[in-house]
Amino acid sequence: MFRLQRLEITGFKSFADYTEVIFTGKGITAVVGPNGCGKSNVSEAIAWVLGEQSAKNLRGQEMKDVVFQGTKKRNPSGMAEVVLHLIRDETEYISEETELEDIDAKLGEIDENAVNVDVIEAEHLQDDAEEDVTLLADDIGTEVEMETVKAAQVGSVNTIQRKVATKRRWRPRNFALDFAPGESVSVTRRLYLSGESDYLLNDKTCRLRDIQDLFSGTGLSGAHYAIVEQGRIGQILSSKPSNRRGLIEEAAGISKFRKRQRAAESRLESAKTNLSRITDIVAEIEKQTRSLRRQANKTKRFKILKEELRVLLKQTYAAEGRDLSIKIGELESKLAEANKKEREILGQVSEKDEAFRESTGLARSAEENLTEVRANHSKNALERDRSERELGYQQQQTKEIETRSSVLDAEIKNTGERIRLIGNEIERLEKEASIESEKADSEQQILLKAESEYRAKLDEMRGVEVELETERESHLEHTAAVERLAEIERQFETNLEKLGERIEGLQREHERAEKVFAERKQEAVSLEKSVREERKKLEALHAEKQRRIEDANSAREKLEAEEGALKTVKDKYSQQKHRLDTLKELDENRAVYAPSVQKLFAQQKKIGVNFLGTLADEINVGEKAESVIENLFGTFLQTVLVKSERDAKKAVKYLNDNNLGRIPVLVFDTGSQSKKDAMGNDRSIASFLGIGKDFAAVLAKVFPREMSAKVVDSLDKAKSRSDEIVITQNGDLIIGGKLYIGGRANSNDKNSSLLALKRELRELGKSAGKTQKETEKAQKKVDKTMKLLSGCEDEIVDLQAFIVKNEREVLSHEIHSKSLVQEIERAERHKKVVKDEITQITAEIRQIEKRRIESQKNAKTAEKARLLSADKIEAVTKQLNAVRKVVEAENQKLSEKRTQAQVAAERKRSAQNALARLKTENADFEARIERQRLEKKQNVTRLEEIASSRARLKEKIALAEMEYSQEEVELNEAIKHLKEARETTDSMSAKLAELNKASAMARDERAGLEINHTELVTRLESLTEKCVQDLNVDLKELVKNTELDEDFEFVAARERVSELRDKLDRFGAINMLALEELGETEERLEFLTSQRQDIVDSIEAAEQALSEIKRRSRQRFKDAFEAINKNFTEFFAELFGGGQGEMKLLEAEDILESGIEIVAQPPGKRLQNMLLLSGGEKAMTAIALVLAIFKYRPSPFCLLDEVDAPLDDANVGRFVKRIAEMSEKTQFIVITHNKRTMEAAKALYGVTMQEAGVSKIVSVRFE
Template identity: 30%
Template sequence: MRIEKVEAIGFKSFSDKVEIAFQPGITAVVGPNGCGKSNISDAISWVLGEQSAKHLRGKKMEDIIFNGTESRKPMSMAEVTLTVSNDNGNLGSVYKDFREIMITRRLYRSGESEYYINKTLCRLKDIHELFLDTGVGAKACSIIKQGEVSELLTSHAEQRRSLIEEAAGIEKYQLRKKETEKKLEHTKENLVKVDLIISEVKKQVNSLVRQARKAKVYNKFQKKISEFEIKIAALKLKSLEANYKPLEDGFVRLQDEKIGKSSKLMEFESKFEEIKLDIMKREEELRGLQDGFHQKDMEISGVRSRIELLGKEISHMDNIKSKASDDINILNFQMDEFKCELSEREIQKDKIRDALTGRKAELSEKEKNFECLKKDVSSKLDLIEAQKNKIVELIAEISTTRNVIQEGDIRVEDLNRRMKSEGEEKEKETFELEEIEKKISEINEEIGMVNENHSMVTGGINSLISKLEEKENRLSALEKEIREVADTLTLKKSEISSLKKILDNHEGFDRGVKAILKEIEVNGDEWRGVLGTLSDFIETTQGYEVAIEAVLKDKLQSVIVESQSEAIRALEYLKTSSEGRSSFLPLHPKQSASGGLHVAHEVSKNAQGVAGMAVDFIKYPEKFSNLVNYLLSDVIVVDSFEKAYELWKSNGNGFSYVSLSGDIIAHNGAVSGGATNVLDHGLLMKKREAKELEEEINVLAGKKEELDKICAELKEGILNDKTEKENLEKELREIQVRQVHLAKDLEVKADGRKRVNERIEQIAFEIDGIFYEREEIAKELKSYQERLALQEEAKRDVEGNLNKMQEELGVVQDRLEKERDKLTELKVGVARDEEEEKRIEFQIESLKSSLDDVANRISKENLDISDADKKIFESNELIKEMKVELEAKLKEGEDIRESLNLRKAEMESILYNHNSLEAEIRVIRKECEALNQELSGIDKQRTEISIEINNLNKALAEGYSKTADEAKNMVADGDDLNLIREELQKFKSRREKIGLVNLGAITEYEEQKKRFDFLEAQKKDLVDSAESLKKAISTINKTSKERFIETFNIINEKFREVFQLFFSGGDAELRLVDEANPLETGIEIVAQPPGKRLQNVSLLSGGEKALTFISLLFSVFLIKPSPFCLLDEVDAPLDEANLMRLNNFIKKLSDKTQFLVITHANRTMATADVLYGITMEEAGITKIVSVKLKEEESKEVHKQKVTLARPEKFKPAAALTA
């Protein structure tokens, strides 16, 4: 894999689209400061996914979009495309078949960002995964930007470990670990949610068990009711089908009569249509004859027009013949003139050719003499050029020697300045050492104060934690109680809703009662005297519902009317609508039982076990007092049936007695009672339950509101405590941060003290070195001055020889110029004669061409005459033929006119028959319409019965999933409809006694039970999943640790080798800060350049730091070569010797790694295979010029480094061409 090219538009200073193609090997980018060189490295980092605007040398990401100049507007988008080769298919299995892969990133000013792989929209994650474990990426060590060398070496130890991790290839394991940890956290959250849901579902399952049992009993009765309703529908179907048969027979008879009439009508209509078709056919024939007649008339006109046109054409041909004869006479005269002129030009041509032959012979002799003189001049020029070259070489050597002497003087002055500077630096370092000692003392005092504050704040936090735990426990218990109250409230609301629905819908009432109540609801104004059922107006005291309902029985659903007339009207309505039966009670009955009531009161007062009169346990409106007394004035409520029997025996037959369990002994001795289903609830009990439920709901709502208020106050207290705790924790963090900062400051000052001491020693060593180096330079300068004197003397000798040779050359050049003038004059004469010869030859050819042209024109005119004669003859013949044709067409037109008159007569006869048949058809249609009306009446009756049958079938299908045949099979021949209805009513009464039923409870119970089982299984899966994820994290940590340690040891060995190679000795190594925790520990770099002690890399000079990092970078490359490496002015701090070592190393690695180097160094430029020059011809707009260097050009660039200073503005094309 390698970079093929980078394309950018709108990115920083790349306003216009630029394309930079990268070749294998080393590519150097050069140019003056501020022209946009580093924008290339920024573009590559950005397209690979860099997210930090700071790393791209901006404040926010929008800063990378071209912001405009004085002459150009800002752009709205930045886009960079990086094309990489994929010949070996290393970039993932998805793209293994692609030879090249394009990665594109686009940013808009709105902040929207887009990523593409091969022009397909993708995520940033996809680009990271594409280059995973390849050594390529925005944060990879293969991209070293300007100033990052020092930053990476002086960064935290933890930040340096990315170099080793990248080489070890554990980045993908770290990515997998992060994803696995996220999954584990998500699994734990889901586990908590599932536990909460399981708790809620379990409560619902327990609540639904009782409701499901009750619903099953209800369904049993409902099934029996459905069977009776199906039988009733089947019997109705049989009755309707019996009534349908006679209607069907009558309909068939009329249908047959209608068919006969319709057949006759169709026969007449068929004949009528045949006549119409015949009429249409004849009309078509008439139109055809008329069209034929018109066509023939047009043909006759056409023949006459053509005869006239041919006459005109014959006249035109005569004119053509006359004109052609005149043209031939003129052309013959022109031909004679051309022949005379051609003869004259041939004679003139022969004369010029003879003169030209003599001139060419003289020119050849003169040219031979001129070439001899020219060779003599060339020989002398070669000798002079050799002397000039020798002078140039001597000048270059003198210039080089002078430059060396000048550089030596400059170096001596520089060493003197350095010696003075080092002395001043030593004094400065000594003063700094004293300041550091004072600062260390101050830091130790502040550490003591901060530690004391830390203890106080920690105590306050612990106290608040205890208070919070107590309040949160109280809150948890309170919230649990609120949930229980809310669940109970929801259940009670559901129960009262169902109960009110039953009461409002009068479920369990007879069909007739429901019909009356529905009619009152719809047309209330017409039924003002009908008040409602008895159960609607009375309420019972708690505990007496069973006794009162046992006494009243069916009277509870009797309809109360103000007068008998209302009752009679209601009965008539029920009979008319066939809606069933109903009982009616007058509001003011005629009989009264007030005397019996008084006696009953006396009995109830004096007897033990007597609860009281039945009317005493009922509440009702005042106007219903007569009715209630009428119904219950002789009824006494007792504790038990035994007591009832005892009182009946002792008091005679005047009263009825009812026990609290509902057993009755009537005044006449009739007894009723027995066991009651625990699920049965009568109307009065349901009303009482509804009232109690409303009271319970009000109490629960008030309790929940009070609990919510307490909960809110408790939460507010917890929030205040948490806020106070957070403030203390924030204060504690600030103290801890201050402790860390102070500890670090103390460590930094201690390191500074150590560094200053080492620096003082180093300065002393440097001063000794400077003194020795100054002495050596003085000796070299003396040697170079002696060499300069010898070189200048040699130059003067060569210049004397050159002057003598130039004088001899002048004499020979004068002779050469005279011969050149004569030769030129002779060549001009020859050229003039040759040009005249060509001109005459051209005239001859032109005359010959004119003669040929005239001959061709004469031939053409003769052909035109011949063609005209032929056309005149043909036209005369055509005119004869057309006259014959005209006579024939006139006869045919007369024949067509006679046929047209005959057809019109026949058409009139057929139209008469057509009108007669149409009158007969109208008569038959009226008869058919009368039959249709009679059929429609019968069909309406049939339809009504069919609708009833279909409604019954539909009701059976939708309500009971039965067909009509299946329903009929359920009915025996002797089944009576009234008996079935009575049985149906009995089962409905038993169903109503069950009371409030949640029919969905069975399904809900099964669903909730399934859900509960499913959630339990889900919980187990989540627990297993969490354990599996923990094992996966453990495995990833183990693999990462092994690979990291193995790679760290290999790179450490290689680092020592490369360091010694670059520094020509010394030693260096990488150290783990915490060897017990290799997955998170930082890495320290220690180095010992030759002649120095082993020390931390931060204490090295700028050049030593740069070279140390480069050693580490190439150590990684040697272990795991990166496909490419981008170095942005990394060589800036290096001297000539180290720069040469760096370039040689890059050259060796360039076989496997593609290098892009941004540089100012001439020696680095000479190493490159391709140079890109960066210019800014227009302010703010970067331009790019590329040159591919050959071996010789590379050497020339290297040679010029001695004499060329760094240019103020780089001009690549001119510089490299020179």
């Protein structure tokens, strides 16, 4: 138990200055003062320093609102600080503390079983493994188990051990037992405006949790029933049953058990989670260990083959790159000549186009001239009509001005009469204002004299008040000094007792150190014997491992014999895939098409059309017939296909707008088109082209001559008339019976052939798919053989795991042995430290005795000074009362004089305002008559201007009629010139079309060369990318720096590269650090296996501790509930003078979680809902409950903030009587406005605000 001694407040809410409140040891202390002076800030300061975390409960929105915010005269404070001084009295509730020690011991055992930390070095761990685990602040005990799982994911045994060593254990400090009876305790809380917060215990930094533990079970923590803030007395009854339960739990003292229950449940849940995770991790690490052993065997062979491959790749890339560069150079020369020819034709087209644009410009000028003549003709007609309307408007305006002039004459006469009457009234009011001004000045002189006399009396009274305040401050300082010296005397006595107890404890500590020294000696001998036995087991495992290695070598030879089968088929597939990718890229980019077609497809999103492809995409013919179809359709094979006429118009418009040349566009939806095999059984041209009937019908309309061609088996059977075309199955062409076309295309022609490219894409796709299936089949066979080898290697890996495990066990024992030696040395040092501390404490006791004698002398001097200041305060108070009566009389006289002066001044202001208003009105009328005269003069001028304007308008109308007739002749001449210009433009357009046709032929020739050039460049770029990927070297630098031998064979080198690639591919992923990783993984596996068993033991211990906590909590809550319920019934009847009140559990079968319902029946009333009680009845019921709790579990002190406000005098009397009886065991601090409550107090503290916004304390103690 603690008793409240002193409260220090600085910068908290309205207490801007340092304020000290000293509380008496027993009885009731009352805090009084007017509304808004800061009384409740005292109770909130105590709640805040004890750990209140809700700003709302402190009447704020955020926590920094508790810092003094400043006033008009003061700056805001930068910090709020509250210090609470308590003193521990005789020890109580020892049995409860003993139970807590038992439970803490069990929780500590859980942590010790989780990980053995005796052999772990105390080093800090890196933060890399902290990402996926979050620990609550109260779950410190689970951190050891969780750390084992995290460490398993990132490091070796030494790393894991260092991580666990740095983690905290469950070692709760019981602060209540750390302070001896009579020892002082100070609790401090600071809050800075920056948001930083500090908690201090006896001027040493601590945690909020430490303060909560210190007061847990005393009524000052958690639900803190010992502090009843303003308005909270009613909330006790209106709160939820589950929230109301917190009061009973705090009184029962099971809040500490609750905390340990949460810790145990958290440990249990975390341990189960950790067990599942660590089991999964162990399985994964075992799998990883086997894989690492296989990788280590492959690493050496892989490095040798990798270096040979790198040398060959340099040579092959250099040879192929040099050859492609030469071919590209030759092709670029040919392409330059083709471009030159095309530019010459384009130059001729440009010249004709310029002439065409010039002709078009002349036609456009003629058309613009015609438009201008027409516009002038219409403008003159419009101007003539406008002038006629303006003439009519001015005639009407003349009539209106003459009428307005007559009205102005009458208004000027009336305004002059009004000005004369206002002048007479102004003369009368000037005389009246002069008389009232003289009266007001006389009354003001009388008032000034009365105020001077009042200020003299007021200054005299303030002087006396200052003297009284000085004496009061002196008295408070002397009183505080007496209390402080008394406290110091008690502190000296307490310190002497504690030091004596400390010497006895050190002697017991010395005996324990001797015992530890002997135990560690015996354990070191036993550990040495275990190390010898483990070494014998290790030798047997090494022999078994050597036999298994010989079996694995035999299986490996079988695997190498089967690995070569995959090489040939992979080479073939790689070549086909490379060629297929190149052809697809050319087809997707439309590289074999004219540049205008390429640009059209590239801009189809911008045009807003989704092109379906080209005519060549839809034709499917054999190799023999490709050239004949290209001769038959020519450039029309590049015809672009669209879905609708709307899309076709968009495409043509884009071609015309961008001058891309002429491209045919065909409307047809290929969605319904199904291709047929080339050269079918029938003899129709549609079957020969490999197209469907619908598409053939469309082509017949567009290309009637070509689609009417006949198809025959051979040239011998061909018969052709002069008006028809014949095609043979071998690709020969006969036109009109006279022109025969035959032969095969050479390789260069094939590269620029649209149909050849399409055919090769189809054939190569089928061939590559077949080769890929053969590759997969061969790979499965190799994988099967490799799996057999892996089984042999796994057996070797398992044996190695047992060997490493035994080696780690030996290492662990050796580390433990070193740790025992260190502990023996620590025990020796501990004995020496204890002896030195006993000597130091003895010297400290002598020093305290000397300081105690000096403090007693100072206490006597302070008491004499306090009594002398009290006498001075009484004399000055009498003098102040007499002066106040004189000041009040003078103030009454001054009020009467001030009223008379105000009446005279008001009359003066009224006369002056009336005079000013009339003068303003007179000035307004004079201005109005001046404006009317000016308007009349302006009307005369306006009539003259209108007459002049009417004459000008008549002349303008006559001139417009003459210009209209002349423009009729100019209009007919412009129409004739426009017709002649348009005929010239049509002639130039026909000539330009012929030149565009010649340009298209040159463009086709250049396109074939570009296709060949693009293919070679693509191959070179692809080779460059592969060179960078394989060698991380630029191809140009490689060609420049690589010298090839004369006997270098490119084909043989490529075959060897493919062979090496296949072997390296069969290796799979190679880990160059496999050996190093293997050692760490085996080390980690061994450690985690032992930790898994430790976690199983921890789960069992946590379940036992949780069961014990619940059993004890249930029994303590039951005992407390029954006792408090009995007390509540008694206090209810006593405070109400009868009636019945009791508490009920909502769920009696679940006593640990059940809510609590309060039943109240005041005398003479039926049992009813709590919310229907009056305000006074609710307050009395809540007070009865609080008093019942205090009777069962007295708190160190109790703070009640205006709980008696709703009570009448009779109930206040019963309330005061009861708390007076209970004040023998508990300090009561009551904030009140009630006089009867004040009368019962042994000490009164008055809270005032002499300065606006700043609270101060004045105290009075009654003997």
